[in-house]
Amino acid sequence: MSDARNTILKAASELFLEGGTSALSVRAISKRAGVSTIGIYSHFKGKQGILDELYIEGFEKVFSAMDILDTNAPVRDVILLGIKGYLAVAGQYEAHYRLIFGEGDAGYSPSKEALAMAEKAFKKLVDISSLILPEDTKVAEKQRIALEIWAFVHGYVSLKHHAISTLISPVEWNSLALSALATHIDAIITKHAVPMPK
Amino acid sequence: MSDARNTILKAASELFLEGGTSALSVRAISKRAGVSTIGIYSHFKGKQGILDELYIEGFEKVFSAMDILDTNAPVRDVILLGIKGYLAVAGQYEAHYRLIFGEGDAGYSPSKEALAMAEKAFKKLVDISSLILPEDTKVAEKQRIALEIWAFVHGYVSLKHHAISTLISPVEWNSLALSALATHIDAIITKHAVPMPK
């Protein structure tokens, strides 16, 4: 019953990792999975359904990469560790990452379930980001800071995917991102520092 | 001679602004331009050629948006003005922006001419970014800072395009980006400040 489903999903995931979205045609998936094209439609909601699964798969990777809350290092280093994990996942699962941010297949828009996964990951990011903020910080402000960090990190990843990346010296993008983020996080910390009581 | 060329290009640009990449099929362009599909291939290098023109068009918009060097305001404000222009262009020409950053049509990769335009724009960004750095700063360091700013701004724009944008309060994304960038630029300035002579 769910045997064919897993076979299809495995075939899709493999093709996706190998050749990205361009290698992910319905016929290619069904061929590798050893089923007919109609199988994609009886077990999933067509190609949209397949992409949804991969979208969720990608966010799960990101989610687990940020799983570093239970260390007792300085908060600054904890966050940088989370960013490092994010960058690693983005590099290792580039096709998934591109899909998540619309660089994979124009015309795909995530379903409700896929969006729920994205929301879950963002909440985790908010939790991590909150570590550098005073406890009584409002939720909106916490989200603002989390968005700030996310935008910065994602900006590096996305620029790296851009064709212009060849123009820039082949230095490690990840270390560039990490040092820039370190600077910015320090700026956030000092800005939100509890003022000394008079 | 170049009459048909302009007609085709105009039709393509209109379709692109109206419906993005999904509305930009070779047949749709030729139909609106009143020519045969083969016209796209005799006047351009197929769809790739059309996308190249739009890619360059997009970078030209970005380029001119950063055209604020000749003001004599504080450098910090000059840069923020450039960023404001960048954000405005990104919002107004979303389809172009998505195309530039691979969110438009997977499988498209810019030609040499298109990349040259991108390089030109990046150099301008480096020039602007250099305003907050000491004059004797090395080129590599200037590029590093420019990349930093670009990544941050682009990160906001790209996240705004992401489906998760609905999760976040509908506050103006641009003002969020501007305030975050202001914080970061201040951090850069203080970090690169010429140390007081002992």
Added chain:
DNA sequence: TAGTTAATCATAACACTGTTATGTCAGTCA
């Protein structure tokens, strides 16, 4: 047990995509 119902699968087709082979026609140049 017999009959109905639902899900799975295969074949083939439809409408769409970018691209191109073929052929026509007009203009240019030697």
Added chain:
DNA sequence: TGACTGACATAACAGTGTTATGATTAACTA
């Protein structure tokens, strides 16, 4: 005049996602 080059049109090819049609199988029900 004759040869050639470029623009144009028609139609086709190979690919895409999707679905209508029909066959087979499994499960549940009367």
